[in-house]
Amino acid sequence: MxxxxxxxxxxxxxxxxxxxxxxxxxxxxxxxxxxxxxxxxxxxxxxxxxxxxxxxxxxxxxxxxxxxxxxxxxxxxxxxxxxxxxxxxxxxxxxxxxxxxxxxxxxxxxxxxxxxxxxxxxxxxxxxxxxxxxxxxxxxxxxxxxxxxxxxxxxxVDSEHSALAQCLRSGTHGEVQRLLVTASGGPFRGRSREQMRDVTPAQALAHPTWDMGKLITTNSATLVNKGLEVIEAHLLFDIGYDRIDVVVHPQSVVHSMVEFTDGSTLAQASPPDMRLTISLALGWPDRVPGAARPIDWTATQQWTFEPLDDDAFPAVQLARRAGTAGGCAPAVYNAANEVLVDAFHDQTVPFLGITDTVAAVLNEWLSERHDQVGEPGTVDDVERADAWARERARQLGGLAAVGTQGS
Incomplete structure (x- = not known):
């Protein structure tokens, strides 16, 4: 028992x-x-x-x-x-x-x-x-x-990483070819960069699948959330960034997949309900009966998959760059984004300005500070990089007057 x-x-x-x-x-x-x-x-x-x-x-x-x-x-x-x-x-x-x-x-x-x-x-x-x-x-x-x-x-607890953990039970680490992290595509799936120029905060919060808070929902609209999940997948499962891909799946029923070296791909599927992943994280490795409802296989199902448009949504590539660099670069990526999400909802930065400014902050970090700082040894090291990124995000976003708000 x-x-x-x-x-x-x-x-x-x-x-x-x-x-x-x-x-x-x-x-x-x-x-x-x-x-x-x-x-x-x-x-x-x-x-x-x-x-x-x-x-x-x-x-x-x-x-x-x-x-x-x-x-x-x-x-x-x-x-x-x-x-x-x-x-x-x-x-x-x-x-x-x-x-x-x-x-x-x-x-x-x-x-x-x-x-x-x-x-x-x-x-x-x-x-x-x-x-x-x-x-x-x-x-x-x-x-x-x-x-x-x-x-x-x-x-x-994230549905994507819970799915990967479940699929990875079916093979050894050496048998994994790549991880496939699924993304709903958010509220602006299919739009070009130009078509997102005048996006409003209310539109960014209208996620088609999940009910989440302001930060995560906005990150899902910019695909920053998916970029963070790529870094998380690398850290959790020790798979190289060149073997972690993002696939757009609007129905949000297949939560992620693992492709193995023999050509087999295993997917974890369930209706979008975080109670399933929460129960599994709390009870791991045991499942909790009745935690969430299963898929209704008596109803017609249609699941689609499509590649991510990196031109319209550059956040994943930026995250991959930060993760590959390592050190404090992922912290810089994340901290700058948190400041800019707050600024977007305060209507002081446009929607496209979120990832554009994150890119500028990350570029400056990697070119001028990354090699000097190196690997963080303590939380204080991380927090110093975090504070630097927040301040540079405010400056580059024209937000110097807001002080430390949003940190």
């Missing part, structure tokens, strides 16, 4: 976080959420965080915004069940890191952006299984994270 696993959930109020709670509460014999944490960027998220903590009767709660800690405590005092011990409250920049180091079996890191890096490292150092929805921390931390991680210690 599979033992129940205790789960620390970081980013609990976001899309992945709320679905993780759905998975855990639907399988109480398999999972128990013992701590929850979130940024607390709005009054609504603070209230939701308190409600989650009370409903799950957690032992600890974390909130990134120290100035909202009192509001969180007030919410908890009003709704906390009287027959349960009150939770410890961690607040401020170190809240997620503190939670990640708590006693548990699994830390699910769904924190948005590169700020999740220290939490990932804390969980790895504590010997926890890390269910990783925060791909940016792996990409930014790169060699630091991979040096710390033991075999199978990081389990991907």
């Amino acid at each position: 599979t033992e129940r696993r205790d789960v620390v959930l970081l980013g609990s109020t976001g899309s992945i976080g709320t679905q993780t709670i759905d998975v855990a509460t639907a399988a109480p014999d398999r999972f128990r959420v013992t701590a929850v944490g979130a940024g607390g960027g709005s009054a609504e998220s603070v209230a939701l965080l308190a409600e989650q903590a009370a409903r799950l009767r957690v032992s600890a709660v974390g909130i990134g915004r120290a100035d909202r800690a009192d509001a969180l405590r007030e919410h908890l005092a009003r709704i906390w069940p009287g027959d349960a011990p009150e939770p410890a409250v961690h607040a401020g920049d170190g809240a997620t890191t503190a939670l990640a180091g708590l006693g548990c079996d699994v830390v699910l890191n769904a924190v948005a952006g590169s700020q999740g890096l220290r939490a990932t490292i804390a969980a790895l150092e504590a010997g926890r299984l890390v269910a990783l929805a925060n791909k940016e921390s792996l990409i930014a931390g790169g060699p630091i994270v991979t040096r710390l991680a033991g075999v199978d210690q990081i389990r991907p």
Whole structure:
């Protein structure tokens, strides 16, 4: 019988976080959420965080915004069940890191952006299984994270990497010819670069398949998200960048594929539902029965695949260049993009300006700083490169007046 696993959930109020709670509460014999944490960027998220903590009767709660800690405590005092011990409250920049180091079996890191890096490292150092929805921390931390991680210690939550992990069970590492990462193509699939010149934030957030937050949804529109996934696939599965391809699959039913040296290709297919990948990451290597609905094979299915238009969507090639360079280049790519996504939604940078400016920042890093900095030895090294990239993105994007907003 599979033992129940205790789960620390970081980013609990976001899309992945709320679905993780759905998975855990639907399988109480398999999972128990013992701590929850979130940024607390709005009054609504603070209230939701308190409600989650009370409903799950957690032992600890974390909130990134120290100035909202009192509001969180007030919410908890009003709704906390009287027959349960009150939770410890961690607040401020170190809240997620503190939670990640708590006693548990699994830390699910769904924190948005590169700020999740220290939490990932804390969980790895504590010997926890890390269910990783925060791909940016792996990409930014790169060699630091991979040096710390033991075999199978990081389990991907992303549907693409979950699919690859499942397919890779069918062969040895030496039998893998290439990884095929699928992409829906986002809301602008089929458009030329010129046709995307006047794209609005509302249009960029209208993803045809997934319901995600602002950053990830915008990254899916620019295909930056797919570029990050190429880097993540390389780091997770130790396959060279020349053997990782992106294929556009608008139906988002085949989540990725592995081609083997004998000409066989294995694909993982399921309706788009993150509860399946969350349950597998939490329970790995065991599956959770009934985690999500299967494909309806009584209905007609039509799946199509097409090549990625690199001219219209250069983000994947940029990511491949950053990943191949290694060192802090992936962190620079990611950090510059985060700043420019915020600027796009503030309507201070056009849609095409996101990847254009990321390219400019990356080019400058690789030509002027990359060789000097070399491989990062500490998180501080990564954070210095991250800060440089954010500042250069603001300057090159004409955003110097916004200060540190968006970091």
